[in-house]
Amino acid sequence: MKTIQFTKMHGLGNNYIYIDLFKQSLQGRDLSLLAQQLSCVKTGIGADGMILIAPSQVAPVKMRIFNKDGSEGKNCGNGLRCVAKYVYEHKIVTDNEFLIETLSGCVVAKVEEKEGTVISVTINMGKPIFENKKIPFNSSLERTIRKTISFNDQDYDVTILSMGNPHIIFYVDDILQAPVTTLGPIVEKDERFPEGVNVEFVEVVNEGEISFRVWERGSGVTEACGTGACAAVVSSVLNQFTNKNKETVVHLDGGDLFITWRNDGDVWMKGPAVTVCEGVFYINQEDSDV
Structure with a gap:
């Protein structure tokens, strides 16, 4: 052909x-x-x-x-x-x-x-995965929920989970100043992630909204990442920034997604x-x- x-x-x-x-x-x-x-x-x-x-x-x-x-x-x-x-x-x-x-x-x-x-x-x-060995993320910890991890000799509080592929979430005060293109590629290729990792930066707007930017493994900066937005909402619930079983609006560079982490453990995403x-x-x- x-x-x-x-x-x-x-x-x-x-x-x-x-x-x-x-x-x-x-x-x-x-x-x-x-x-x-x-x-x-x-x-x-x-x-x-x-x-x-x-x-x-x-x-x-x-x-x-x-x-x-x-x-x-x-x-x-x-x-x-x-x-x-x-x-x-x-x-x-x-x-x-x-x-x-x-x-x-x-x-x-x-x-x-x-x-x-x-x-x-x-x-x-589906349901998020938190066990480091299943994400996979090489660590002595069983899970990485709001833990301090060092990249390039600098400490960051991060949450790591899988939504069918691996994600690491950094929280920032100003999403427009997030180090997407500088820190993103470093973290993506970190040897502790044997399959690479999607790198998300999140600014919490309020209990029902977050702003989001991403460096995707294998693609770099993209306008949106659906699994990453889901991971960001799960992380935000775990970090007590947003609420479980309530819809969270995720503002991405390309537009908005509407995501709910339900009480049964499943994450639902709606968008165009x-x-x-x-x-x-x-x-x-x-x-x-x-």
């Missing part, structure tokens, strides 16, 4: 190239390299990564996510909302509520639609998903072994 049909979508500015494997095949291709090529803004399409929409043995649809550096992620909140919008609008699913398989397990998606167009998606992101464009990506002759 010398061409690949694609759809570009975004959730609050967190944009990916989506490839429908119900319609075409990428068998034999180097998916890591393809993600890098598609994501390159100068020679490709330009995106935060690539997401595959594929058949599943355990759910109506499966999502695979590759960051723009080619690494494969386990989960993506903004990506899940876009996948839900795509499969519903393309009639791959017909129910308003359905399962999506990810590398970190199956999640429930609920779409709100008007005349066949999805206007918002709610995702059950937008289709940007559709097109054909041409595989150059020298890239034919991709």
Whole structure:
């Protein structure tokens, strides 16, 4: 195949190239390299990564996510909302509520639609994981909830958890002054995180609102991170800044998400998903072994 049909979508500015494997095949291709090529803004399409929409043995649809550096992620909140919008609008699913398989397990998606167009998606992101060995984070501690950790010989009070992928949360007084591009890449590659880590900076606005910026592993600065926003809300509840079982508005660079950590332990996220464009990506002759 010398061409690949694609759809570009975004959730609050967190944009990916989506490839429908119900319609075409990428068998034999180097998916890591393809993600890098598609994501390159100068020679490709330009995106935060690539997401595959594929058949599943355990759910109506499966999502695979590759960051723009080619690494494969386990989960993506903004990506899940876009996948839900795509499969519903393309009639791959017909129910308003359905399962999506990810590398970190199956999640429930609920779409709100008007005349066949999805206007918002709610995702059950599952339960947070706090055990350091499961995140994974190499530490003598069993958990890291508001603990002092040193990076570059400076101490920070942080909370570390997983929402299907690892997150570390720093609290700041002014979100606009957060060291996203300086501290973010240092923490992402810290050897204590054997799989890397998503680095979140949070300013608490009030009991029902937080402001959020992120350095995503494998992608760098992005406009939004759904799993990171969920992790930030869980962390804020644990740190007694916000309340459990009550909706928290998370202000991201790309817009707002509405997140609730319910009493049953599940984290629910609601937000938009937008289709940007559709097109054909041409595989150059020298890239034919991709």
